Amino acid sequence: MKKSYVKEITPRSENYSQWYSDVVLKAELMDYAPVKGCMAIRPYGYAIWEKLQERLDRRIKETGHQNAYFPLFIPQNLLQKEADHVAGFAPEVALVTKGGDEVLGEPLVIRPTSEAIICDFYSRWIQSWRDLPVLINQWCNVVRWEKSTRPFLRTSEFLWQEGHTCHRTSEEAEEEARKMLAVYKEFIETELAIPVLDGQKTEREKFAGALRTYTVEALMSDGRALQAGTSHNLGQHFARVFDITFLDRDDQLKHVWQTSWGVSTRLIGALIMVHGDDRGLIIPPRVAPTQVVVVPIISKKRRAEVLEAAKGVEAELSRQGIRVHLDDREEYSPGWKFNQWEMKGVPIRLELGPRDLDNRQVLLVRRHDDFREALPLHELAARLPRLLEEAQQSLFDKAKRFLEQNSYHCTDYQEFTGKVEEKRGLFLSPWCGDPECELRVKDDTRATIRCIPFDGPPAEGRCLVCDRPAKYQVYFGRSY
Amino acid sequence: MKKSYVKEITPRSENYSQWYSDVVLKAELMDYAPVKGCMAIRPYGYAIWEKLQERLDRRIKETGHQNAYFPLFIPQNLLQKEADHVAGFAPEVALVTKGGDEVLGEPLVIRPTSEAIICDFYSRWIQSWRDLPVLINQWCNVVRWEKSTRPFLRTSEFLWQEGHTCHRTSEEAEEEARKMLAVYKEFIETELAIPVLDGQKTEREKFAGALRTYTVEALMSDGRALQAGTSHNLGQHFARVFDITFLDRDDQLKHVWQTSWGVSTRLIGALIMVHGDDRGLIIPPRVAPTQVVVVPIISKKRRAEVLEAAKGVEAELSRQGIRVHLDDREEYSPGWKFNQWEMKGVPIRLELGPRDLDNRQVLLVRRHDDFREALPLHELAARLPRLLEEAQQSLFDKAKRFLEQNSYHCTDYQEFTGKVEEKRGLFLSPWCGDPECELRVKDDTRATIRCIPFDGPPAEGRCLVCDRPAKYQVYFGRSY
Numbered sequence: 004m005k006k007s008y009v010k011e012i013t014p015r016s017e018n019y020s021q022w023y024s025d026v027v028l029k030a031e032l033m034d035y036a037p038v039k040g041c042m043a044i045r046p047y048g049y050a051i052w053e054k055l056q057e058r059l060d061r062r063i064k065e066t067g068h069q070n071a072y073f074p075l076f077i078p079q080n081l082l083q084k085e086a087d088h089v090a091g092f093a094p095e096v097a098l099v100t101k102g103g104d105e106v107l108g109e110p111l112v113i114r115p116t117s118e119a120i121i122c123d124f125y126s127r128w129i130q131s132w133r134d135l136p137v138l139i140n141q142w143c144n145v146v147r148w149e150k151s152t153r154p155f156l157r158t159s160e161f162l163w164q165e166g167h168t169c170h171r172t173s174e175e176a177e178e179e180a181r182k183m184l185a186v187y188k189e190f191i192e193t194e195l196a197i198p199v200l201d202g203q204k205t206e207r208e209k210f211a212g213a214l215r216t217y218t219v220e221a222l223m224s225d226g227r228a229l230q231a232g233t234s235h236n237l238g239q240h241f242a243r244v245f246d247i248t249f250l251d252r253d254d255q256l257k258h259v260w261q262t263s264w265g266v267s268t269r270l271i272g273a274l275i276m277v278h279g280d281d282r283g284l285i286i287p288p289r290v291a292p293t294q295v296v297v298v299p300i301i302s303k304k305r306r307a308e309v310l311e312a313a314k315g316v317e318a319e320l321s322r323q324g325i326r327v328h329l330d331d332r333e334e335y336s337p338g339w340k341f342n343q344w345e346m347k348g349v350p351i352r353l354e355l356g357p358r359d360l361d362n363r364q365v366l367l368v369r370r371h372d373d374f375r376e377a378l379p380l381h382e383l384a385a386r387l388p389r390l391l392e393e394a395q396q397s398l399f400d401k402a403k404r405f406l407e408q409n410s411y412h413c414t415d416y417q418e419f420t421g422k423v424e425e426k427r428g429l430f431l432s433p434w435c436g437d438p439e440c441e442l443r444v445k446d447d448t449r450a451t452i453r454c455i456p457f458d459g460p461p462a463e464g465r466c467l468v469c470d471r472p473a474k475y476q477v478y479f480g481r482s483y
Numbered sequence: 484m485k486k487s488y489v490k491e492i493t494p495r496s497e498n499y500s501q502w503y504s505d506v507v508l509k510a511e512l513m514d515y516a517p518v519k520g521c522m523a524i525r526p527y528g529y530a531i532w533e534k535l536q537e538r539l540d541r542r543i544k545e546t547g548h549q550n551a552y553f554p555l556f557i558p559q560n561l562l563q564k565e566a567d568h569v570a571g572f573a574p575e576v577a578l579v580t581k582g583g584d585e586v587l588g589e590p591l592v593i594r595p596t597s598e599a600i601i602c603d604f605y606s607r608w609i610q611s612w613r614d615l616p617v618l619i620n621q622w623c624n625v626v627r628w629e630k631s632t633r634p635f636l637r638t639s640e641f642l643w644q645e646g647h648t649c650h651r652t653s654e655e656a657e658e659e660a661r662k663m664l665a666v667y668k669e670f671i672e673t674e675l676a677i678p679v680l681d682g683q684k685t686e687r688e689k690f691a692g693a694l695r696t697y698t699v700e701a702l703m704s705d706g707r708a709l710q711a712g713t714s715h716n717l718g719q720h721f722a723r724v725f726d727i728t729f730l731d732r733d734d735q736l737k738h739v740w741q742t743s744w745g746v747s748t749r750l751i752g753a754l755i756m757v758h759g760d761d762r763g764l765i766i767p768p769r770v771a772p773t774q775v776v777v778v779p780i781i782s783k784k785r786r787a788e789v790l791e792a793a794k795g796v797e798a799e800l801s802r803q804g805i806r807v808h809l810d811d812r813e814e815y816s817p818g819w820k821f822n823q824w825e826m827k828g829v830p831i832r833l834e835l836g837p838r839d840l841d842n843r844q845v846l847l848v849r850r851h852d853d854f855r856e857a858l859p860l861h862e863l864a865a866r867l868p869r870l871l872e873e874a875q876q877s878l879f880d881k882a883k884r885f886l887e888q889n890s891y892h893c894t895d896y897q898e899f900t901g902k903v904e905e906k907r908g909l910f911l912s913p914w915c916g917d918p919e920c921e922l923r924v925k926d927d928t929r930a931t932i933r934c935i936p937f938d939g940p941p942a943e944g945r946c947l948v949c950d951r952p953a954k955y956q957v958y959f960g961r962s963y
Binding site: 034036037038041042043044045046048049050052053069070071072073074075076077078081094095096097098099100101102103104110111113120123124127128133139143144146148150159160162332334 | 517518522523525529530532549554555556576577578580590593600604608619624630814
């Protein structure tokens with residue numbers, strides 16, 4: 004009956020990848036599907052996703068976007084219209100070839116992303132400058148047939164939101180792409196307590212079909228980078244091949260300018276790897292499905308009394324708008340519950356036993372820093388919001404320090420290759436802009452250019468690889 | 484520039500089906516996809532769906548359920564495990580046979596419903612009575628390869644929620660199935676203002692794999708019935724073939740008892756057909772994305788003044804929690820806007836021009852009954868909530884009257900066949916319980932048994948068809 008969860012989690016220092024797998028399975032965030040590369044998101048994992056959705060959806064709507072839903076199926080010929088796009092996605096699509104008892108004349112692609120199918124609609128919906136801008140987002144599932152998969156980070160099917168917008172001018176599209184990247188940055192830093200670097204992707208790393216791709220990059224606790232969200236200025240690439248035109252104020256027929264942008268369930272992977280420790284998950288309070296768990300220490304004699312007090316605490320915190328859960332299961336011991344809720348990363352635990360009752364207090368234990376305090380019951384409701392806010396801020400600060408401590412300025416290639424191997428982390432280095440040099444770094448070290456940072460230092464010095472004059476300062480890193 | 488929307492809607496009396504198509508397209512609820520039987524749900528249609536989701540999701544959580552997400556793909560062998568289930572769904576599934584560059588050894592079915600894939604997970608998640616009940620719901624897309632489709636009512640891909648629960652005892656499962664049907668009835672009647680009949684499906688009409696299916700049935704304004712939601716007691720049918728067992732308190736290994744239940748985007752179709760009229764949609768205020776639209780009547784002279792007043796009205800109503808939209812587009816005339824918002828079914832329109840301003844009033848026009856009143860500006864915020872509530876109630880009452888006026892008690896087969904053809908509607912009639920008689924009615928009249936009502940009159944008299952003693956009083960009707 005008493006299982007020790009914690010013992011079953013591999014320490015990060017021993018095997019980081021196994022630690023990750025242990026956490027996602029044992030905290031019941033997900034389970035592997037009978038289909039390769041697919042997973043079920045279990046209620047606890049999905050509750051985190053619902054919190055992220057709620058917070059991001061609000062921001063998407065506040066910036067003037069509306070949600071809609073487009074078909075799962077894309078006729079193959081539509082996907083093939085934009086040359087770069089098809090080259091990027093064709094190798095990893097799932098194909099439907101039979102429907103009911105008929106073999107399909109043309110196979111249907113299951114959307115790997117929805118530019119193609121949405122552009123087909125937009126070409127019919129947009130006629131005049133009055134119809135612009137079109138600012139639409141959708142929450143949905145997409146499928147990319149991945150060879151090597153990992154829960155939340157890279158799965159054959161995943162959940163995401165994808166925004167798709169059309170504008171009158173190039174400037175408006177650029178402004179939109181940058182605006183939505185800023186929304187992502189603010190959302191991820193505020194709600195997930197994950198600091199990110201923002202910048203532009205190189206030509207090699209940009210989205211298949213985009214003019215320019217902007218990205219926010221986070222650093223995991225093993226020193227590997229993770230692309231947390233991207234926003235693309237699509238230019239007129241899709242508008243031209245899908246013939247999305249409008250009659251402008253000057254009576255000229257013009258092609259629209261487009262953007263697309265998305266974040267996915269991979270953010271849950273980032274949250275695990277940025278904040279988690281050897282005891283399991285640590286969830287930032289703002290997105291924690293349960294912010295406070297109350298564990299009554301039940302003795303035979305004073306069972307009813309303790310339970311009643313615990314219920315009182317639950318009711319009071321709930322009234323305050325705190326997401327509180329009372330774990331009054333009697334088939335599990337308090338110690339087992341402590342471990343389980345720590346592993347599940349609940350920010351604050353309240354213990355309440357007969358002696359606490361006598362002293363009119365509860366014992367508060369904070370997950371991320373083990374801060375403990377006996378709190379008078381009458382102060383609880385007033386103190387908790389602050390303690391939660393502190394936890395949120397402190398998680399962000401800690402992750403920010405880690406990011407700073409694992410970012411290096413590096414101008415020497417030999418030093419670079421050694422350090423990438425030894426320490427991972429992010430390397431701000433001068434680059435000439437030549438994709439050949441970018442590729443050489445990848446071949447030599449498996450590191451890629453994560454971004455050309457928006458607020459990076461001016462280009463100076465010589466390219467890390469070829470010694471020609473540098474055009475950019477870029478962040479290199481190994482990534483997920 | 485000025486298009487007349489209303490002229491383009493076919494009157495219901497002329498061609499009901501064309502009226503429906505006109506409304507869904509011209510109110511911009513949806514558009515047809517390049518793939519047969521699929522559609523895009525446009526922002527206005529999706530905003531209705533979001534309202535329904537929000538209201539129903541709250542109820543699903545309040546009754547103790549949690550959301551989760553299960554894979555889109557089901558290995559074919561899983562779908563084939565339960566004999567009735569595969570017989571019901573195999574003819575209408577879409578099959579994935581290629582992923583990336585590999586031809587799949589075993590084709591993957593795109594979920595037509597998720598019992599099979601979820602039972603596969605449950606068989607691993609459930610071990611002890613302590614793990615029960617399992618109360619999980621998911622919001623997702625499903626695919627059924629339909630031959631004959633109609634927007635929202637029957638599409639190859641649609642959105643829905645599906646609850647899947649496991650229980651210790653048969654009684655608990657039965658209680659759950661009935662409870663969730665009651666949740667659907669209350670939700671549909673309260674939020675969508677659609678009265679429904681609740682009851683049980685016959686053996687012929689029940690869900691493929693269920694022990695018993697419960698249903699809520701609504702009556703559309705053309706006299707055809709629509710199944711608005713179903714809840715299934717699955718018994719141990721799936722638990723046995725998927726081997727979902729638990730160690731009970733008495734140390735015996737037992738199979739769980741299950742339920743599943745769902746409603747879909749088809750509810751939007753019901754909403755259109757129950758409340759709509761020849762001018763277009765009528766959306767009940769509780770689920771209306773926009774409850775009040777403010778249309779300023781702008782004259783050249785007093786443009787700024789009128790606009791400012793209109794913005795003031797918008798801000799004030801918005802503060803009250805009313806979903807209000809100010810239509811201040813200057814490229815469309817007020818008359819054009821009136822028509823457009825009527826067609827889109829917005830419950831209340833406020834007109835505000837220079838003369839109204841002089842009189843410190845607005846003209847209020849209510850969509851469903853054309854009620855008009857000049858309201859003093861200072862009374863507006865106080866009066867509107869009541870006027871919206873009245874609209875909600877009055878739509879329900881009207882639909883309820885229609886349901887009653889089009890329900891007939893009928894014991895004579897000849898009278899029945901004539902009336903079904905002539906009037907449609909619902910026919911409460913005695914039935915012996917023999918599927919042969921049920922089938923004969925269907926062959927003769929295209930009417931099916933919609934349900935054996937929960938609170939119907941006692942069985943008496945003789946079967947409508949065969950004249951043997953009746954076992955049930957059932958509702959017959961033609962359906963969507």
